[in-house]
Each structure stands twice: as C-alpha cells, then as structure tokens.
Amino acid sequence: MSRLPRAGELGLIGCHVCQLVCRDSDVPDAACPRCGSPLHRRKSASYSRTWALLIAAFFFYIPANVLPIMRTVSVGDVDDNTILSGVIELWVKGSPDLAIIVFTASIVVPVLKFFALGLLLISSQRGSAWAQRQRGKLYRLVEFIGYWSMLDVFVVALLTALVQFGFFSQVEPLPGVVFFGLTVIITMFASMTFDPRLIWDGRDFDD
Amino acid sequence: MPAQGAQPEIAPPTLWICEHCDTVYRRRVLACGEVARCARCDAILARHHGMGVRGMLALVVTAMIVFVQANVWPIVTLGLNGQNISTTLWGCITMMWREHSQVVAVIAACTLFFFPIGKMLLLGWVLLYARKGARAPGFRLVMVTLYRIGPWTMSEVFVLGSLVAIVKAHMYFDVIPNAGVFAYGVLMLLITAFASIDVRHLWDITRERRT
Numbered sequence: 001m002s003r004l005p006r007a008g009e010l011g012l013i014g015c016h017v018c019q020l021v022c023r024d025s026d027v028p029d030a031a032c033p034r035c036g037s038p039l040h041r042r043k044s045a046s047y048s049r050t051w052a053l054l055i056a057a058f059f060f061y062i063p064a065n066v067l068p069i070m071r072t073v074s075v076g077d078v079d080d081n082t083i084l085s086g087v088i089e090l091w092v093k094g095s096p097d098l099a100i101i102v103f104t105a106s107i108v109v110p111v112l113k114f115f116a117l118g119l120l121l122i123s124s125q126r127g128s129a130w131a132q133r134q135r136g137k138l139y140r141l142v143e144f145i146g147y148w149s150m151l152d153v154f155v156v157a158l159l160t161a162l163v164q165f166g167f168f169s170q171v172e173p174l175p176g177v178v179f180f181g182l183t184v185i186i187t188m189f190a191s192m193t194f195d196p197r198l199i200w201d202g203r204d205f206d207d
Numbered sequence: 208m209p210a211q212g213a214q215p216e217i218a219p220p221t222l223w224i225c226e227h228c229d230t231v232y233r234r235r236v237l238a239c240g241e242v243a244r245c246a247r248c249d250a251i252l253a254r255h256h257g258m259g260v261r262g263m264l265a266l267v268v269t270a271m272i273v274f275v276q277a278n279v280w281p282i283v284t285l286g287l288n289g290q291n292i293s294t295t296l297w298g299c300i301t302m303m304w305r306e307h308s309q310v311v312a313v314i315a316a317c318t319l320f321f322f323p324i325g326k327m328l329l330l331g332w333v334l335l336y337a338r339k340g341a342r343a344p345g346f347r348l349v350m351v352t353l354y355r356i357g358p359w360t361m362s363e364v365f366v367l368g369s370l371v372a373i374v375k376a377h378m379y380f381d382v383i384p385n386a387g388v389f390a391y392g393v394l395m396l397l398i399t400a401f402a403s404i405d406v407r408h409l410w411d412i413t414r415e416r417r418t
Contacts, residue, residue, distance in 0.1 A: 004230045004246060004247050005231050006228070006229045006230055006231065007229040007230075007231050008229065010231055012218055012222070012224065012231060013215070014224035014226070014229070016226075017350075017351055017354050018350065018354075018407055018410050019223075019224070019226070019407055020217065020410070021220070021222045021223075021224055022215045022216065022217055022218055023216040023217075023218050024215070025215045025216065030214070030215050031214065033214045033217055034217070034347075035347055035350060035351055035410070036347055036351070037351060039215065074379065090371075090374070090375065093378050095374050098370075098371055098374050101367070101371070102371060105367075133248055133249060136248035136249065136250065137248075137249065139227070140227070140250065143358075147318075147358065147359075147361055148364055148367075150314075150318070150361055150364050150368075151364055151368050151371065152368075153311055153314070153315070153368075154299075154315065154319075154361075154364060154365050154368030154369070155368045155371045155372045155375065156311075157299040157300070157303050157311060157312075157315055157368075158282070158294070158299055158368060158369055158372035159372050159375060159376060160302050160303060160306055161294040161298045161299040161302040161303075162283060162285045162292055162294050162372070162376060163285065163292075163376065163380070164292055164302075165290060165292070168287060168288075169287060169379065169380075172306055173303060173307075173308040173311065177308060177311055178308055178310045178311055181310060181311050181314050182310065185314065188358065188359075192358070196226075196227040196228065196248075197227065197229045199228070199248075200228040200229065200247070200248065
C-alpha cells in the first residue's frame with residue numbers, strides 16, 4: 001500500500017476543478033493552465049472552514065428541530081408540526097414505509113453528517129492512520145446523501161401551495177422549515193470544504 | 208489566456224491523480240463497462256464512457272423537453288367538496304415567498320429550477336461543439352460553472368418530496384396526481400443516467416481552436 005506514489009512526492013499537482021495534472025512549481029498563486037482555477041495542493045484552510053461551517057450548521061439545526069415547520073388548519077382546528085411529529089403522524093396514519101424514508105432523510109442523515117464530519121475532522125487533525133480507507137468511504141457517503149435532507153422542505157412547500165381551501169383547510173410554513181433548509185445548505189458547504197486528501201496526509205502534514 | 212497568477216507547466220497527459228487521496232496512477236485505456244478505482248482509497252478514478260458525445264447531447268435534449276413538461280403541467284390536484292386546487296413548481300415557489308419563507312423560496316428556485324436548467328443549457332452548448340472535437344466559445348467558463356453548480360441540483364429530491372406530499376394530503380383530501388409528477392419521474396431517471404457520466408472528460412476530447 002505504502003508504495004503507491006502520491007502527487008506531492010512526485011512534484012505533481014492535480015487541478016481540483018478540471019483534473020489536469022501539472023508540475024508543482026512553488027509559485028504562490030498558481031492558476032491551472034487549462035481551466036484558470038487556482039491550483040492548490042489541498043483545499044485552502046480546510047480544517048478551520050469546515051469546523052466553522054459545521055458549528056454554524058449545528059446552531060441552525062437546534063431551532064430546525066424544536067420549532068414547528070408547518071401549520072395545518074382544518075375547520076378552525078390549528079395543528080403545528082415539527083419534523084419529528086410529522087414523521088410520527090405519517091407512521092400513525094398508516095404509511096410506516098414513507099415515515100421511515102422521511103425519518104431517514106430529515107433526522108438520520110443530518111445527525112450522521114454531524115458525527116461523520118466531526119469524526120473525519122478530529123481523526124485527520126490528529127494525523128490518525130486508523131481506518132483510512134473506511135474514513136474515505138464515509139466521506140463519499142456524506143457527500144452523496146447530503147442533499148436528500150431537503151426532502152421535508154420540499155414537502156412543506158408543496159403542501160403549502162396545494163392546501164388553500166380558505167377557512168376549511170390551510171397549510172402554512174413556519175420558521176422551523178427555514179432553519180432546516182439553511183442547516184442542509186450549510187452542511188453541504190461543510191462537506192465540500194473538507195478535503196478528503198487530509199485523511200491520508202498523516203501527522204507531519206500541515207494544512 | 209486570461210488566467211490570473213503564474214502558469215505552471217503541464218505534465219504529460221499520461222497520469223491520473225485520485226481526487227480523494229492524491230495517489231498518482233499511469234493512465235490506461237478502459238474496456239467497455241470498466242471502472243478504474245484507486246487502490247489506496249477505493250474512489251473512482253475514471254470510467255469507460257460508453258456513451259459518445261452525440262448520445263449525451265440526445266440525452267440532454269430529452270431531459271430539457273421533459274423538464275419543460277414537468278414545469279408546465281401541474282404536479283398534483285387536491286379536491287375538497289368539489290373545489291379543486293392544483294399546483295406547479297413555480298406555484299410552490301411563489302407561495303413560499305408570500306408565506307414569509309423567502310429563504311425557502313430562493314433555495315427551491317435555485318436547486319429545482321435555475322441550476323437544473325442552467326446545467327442542461329450549458330452542457331448542451333459545449334456538447335454541440337464537442338461533436339466536432341471543438342471547444343465552444345466560453346468553454347472554460349462553462350466547464351468551471353458546470354463543476355460548481357453540479358452538487359446543487361435537487362430535482363430527484365423533489366420527486367420523492369411530491370410523493371410524500373401526495374400521501375400526506377391523501378389523509379384529508381382527494382388527491383389526483385397530474386402529468387407533472389410523471390414528467391418529474393422520467394426526469395429523475397434521466398438524471399440518474401447522467402450521474403454516471405463525468406463531463407470533465409470533455410476537457411480531454413476537445414481541442415482549443417486556433418484563432
């Protein structure tokens with residue numbers, strides 16, 4: 001395994017945008033000759049930016065879960081739903097399969113993202129050689145599933161637009177849905193700013 | 208070239224560098240259906256491109272037609288006491304804007320309308336020229352933009368969202384799924400077909416035109 005050469009050892013640098021392989025010349029602000037994007041060995045300030053975004057996302061995630069996301073009015077009866085109570089409602093009213101999908105997208109995926117990115121950040125910063133291959137896979141999983149959390153936001157948008165029967169029935173979005181949408185966007189940015197190459201860099205590498 | 212900063216030397220185009228761990232490999236030609244994976248981190252290095260440029264262009268044009276249908280036709284109709292209400296994607300967006308959730312309206316407009324349509328138009332534009340191995344005017348900017356907006360299109364999430372919304376609404380109302388939701392379903396399949404194609408190989412198969 002350790003005989004596989006890495007770009008840094010060979011004096012090469014790959015463009016992060018167009019994947020062109022260039023020779024690493026120590027100029028400070030080099031640009032890719034093919035696509036014009038800035039060339040760097042690692043995403044710049046990856047640790048601090050990812051930490052900042054992850055913490056910001058966490059602060060948005062609390063109101064996203066505590067505040068109701070949707071108000072249902074039917075014949076004068078007002079009912080506010082949070083993300084979790086929406087899942088429970090689906091389960092109780094006879095769609096346990098969909099309840100599982102919504103639960104996965106809105107609760108499991110965001111929580112998994114917080115834990116996974118936190119784990120990747122801490123282990124990479126410590127230069128840990130533990131389960132590198134699995135950590136690489138974990139990162140790709142986080143990137144792949146991240147945007148599915150937007151599911152509940154779109155459900156609220158559709159129901160709001162559809163259920164407009166005046167006094168009899170109405171659905172309104174509540175602030176929770178805004179916080180939730182922002183949480184998803186910020187965690188997506190967080191996983192994009194994390195550089196998976198850092199998993200393999202070891203202790204001696206400084207970002 | 209209008210690039211900022213110094214221009215490093217291009218290494219001979221015989222190498223792959225793994226995007227996920229920076230391991231360097233010698234390139235080789237892939238057989239049909241073959242996928243090259245990184246031996247260190249198991250990420251995908253490259254795939255065989257079974258579909259040619261013309262095939263991709265056809266796929267983009269199809270996706271555009273389906274996208275127009277998905278946006279023009281209503282998605283679902285709700286009925287209560289003989290009253291019917293139906294909506295389209297833009298109906299959702301304007302309603303969220305009016306109901307004081309402008310942030311959500313902007314997120315939905317970008318991820319479900321502007322980015323997907325932008326992606327299809329830009330990809331169609333470069334593919335149109337790539338048929339003859341040429342780079343379209345503005346190729347560089349278009350390719351960088353495609354890379355940037357790549358992760359921000361969420362049409363497939365919207366499809367699942369409309370299914371959940373239909374089931375939720377069905378608890379209280381008569382629900383009639385309209386053509387729009389089926390068009391979205393087809394769009395979802397087309398997007399999945401696209402997902403396996405790395406458009407960055409267009410950099411390798413096209414050449415700069417001498418002016």
